[in-house]
Amino acid sequence: MHTHIAEAVKRPALVALRPDLVCLRFETMKVWSALGAVRHLLDTGAVRPGDTLVDSSSGIYAHALALACHRYGMKCHIVGSTTVDRTLRVQLEILGATLEQVAPSQDLRLDQEARVRRIAEILAEHPTYHWMRQYHDGIHRYGYREVARTLDRELPYGRPLTLVGGVGSGASTGALAGYLREAGRDVALVGVQPFGSVTFGSEHVADPDMIIAGIGSAIEFGNVRHELYDRVHWVNFDCALSGAVRLLRDSGIFAGLSTGAAHLAARWELRRDDSRVHVFVAADTGHRYVDSAYAHHGRAPDLDTLAPHEVASLRELRHPWSTARWPDVDPRAAGRPAAATATGTDG
Structure with a gap:
């Protein structure tokens, strides 16, 4: 029995869409x-x-x-x-x-x-x-240690893992991957970003329809540890909507647009490497996106027709969906100053 509702609503659910594709679903992850x-x-x-x-x-x-x-x-x-x-x-x-x-x-x-x-x-x-x-x-990373223990306990040891989710502050996907790696798990970390976010260098590509700013930012976030991420996907509104609608239709999971983007990316990652168990993060429910997104489900493109542009440089980023191995395009390797500790917040 829980002594406070916060202890109850924080509990995640692991839902296997198939043996090698798992949704880590939260009511409210933060x-x-x-x-x-x-x-x-x-x-x-x-x-x-x-x-x-x-x-x-x-x-x-x-x-x-x-x-x-x-x-x-x-x-x-x-x-x-x-x-x-x-x-x-x-x-x-x-x-x-x-x-x-x-x-x-x-x-x-x-x-x-x-x-x-x-x-x-x-x-x-x-x-x-x-x-x-x-x-x-x-300090916002500390709470995710228990979630990582749950994943470590519930997911099979015989196969490596790929964790896919919104970057946001870096205190969720970054922390989860870090704690799992500390536990000895083989974990690839894939970050999802909206276009227009400075966090992984897409500020020069606008997406006026995108309303999932919580997974990216217009200012630098000091908590993001870029070196933890193996690959990044930049996803626009229509693609994120497609991923969210398909997830609801196939599994009944009603989640936010960041989840739709993560679902989209995870399915593509699975097609690239089916030797790994792919876990994508559903950080919140879809209720606040009903009018702004789900009501327009008829415009969502067929998920199976979508594929990302593989880019070799951040200058090549383009709609509707781009991806790159992050170490290959990390601008810091070309002399860009590391992000200073900023003073802005969102989420």
């Missing part, structure tokens, strides 16, 4: 990140029960942090984007979290930077508040 981070802060004395934790969010992390604060007796303040919908706003209010939303912007970078500026103002006014910095503080 609860692991938030619970692990808050527990660490309490254990180390960095914060105490009753303190206020503050961060920026486009929605999912706001809910996760509010649940973690409720679980551990903390106060929560969120600087949110306009993507925080009414359903979430009401939940946050009842959970005791406070939310302020920045003015709407069609530019993701401007939206993120506006939220960062507002957090700086809040911290100046309330220096005792603790800024969680979900995309830059390594």
Whole structure:
């Protein structure tokens, strides 16, 4: 029996679509990140029960942090984007979290930077508040150790693994692969990105329809460990929608657009190498994408007709779907400065 709902909703489900293609399905994955981070802060004395934790969010992390604060007796303040919908706003209010939303912007970078500026103002006014910095503080990795143990226990040892999922902060797929590798598992890590994200160098390729900014960013994320990733897929809205619709139709799994992109990439990776068990991450449910994505399922291309452009350089990235072995196109190898620890957040 669970003592708090956060402990229940964080539990993942492993669903085998076939023996070598497995969905790691969460109701809301970032609860692991938030619970692990808050527990660490309490254990180390960095914060105490009753303190206020503050961060920026486009929605999912706001809910996760509010649940973690409720679980551990903390106060929560969120600087949110306009993507925080009414359903979430009401939940946050009842959970005791406070939310302020920045003015709407069609530019993701401007939206993120506006939220960062507002957090700086809040911290100046309330220096005792603790800024969680979900995309830059390594403590957000800790909660995923238990998920990695579950994967290690449930997945067969006789075959190597390929883990496919949205990059986001790097604290999910990066942490899972890292912990599994520490346990001695042979794990290839495949990251999924939207076009327009600076995280893996696609900022020069716009995709105005893409609404899964939480797996990429318009600013650098300090938590992403690029060297952990073996391959990257850049996926546009239509391809992500195709992957999500096909997943729902074939398996009944109703998940977000990042899951659709991961499902698409995992199926392609499996066709390339069927000696490995491919696990793709479903980070959240599809409810917030009903009007913006699923309602347009008729426009989704047939998944079986899609294939990525294999690129040899980031300059070659193009719609609707591109892929590359990341070590081969990593711009840092060509002298690009490593990402500095940034101050923006999203998710």
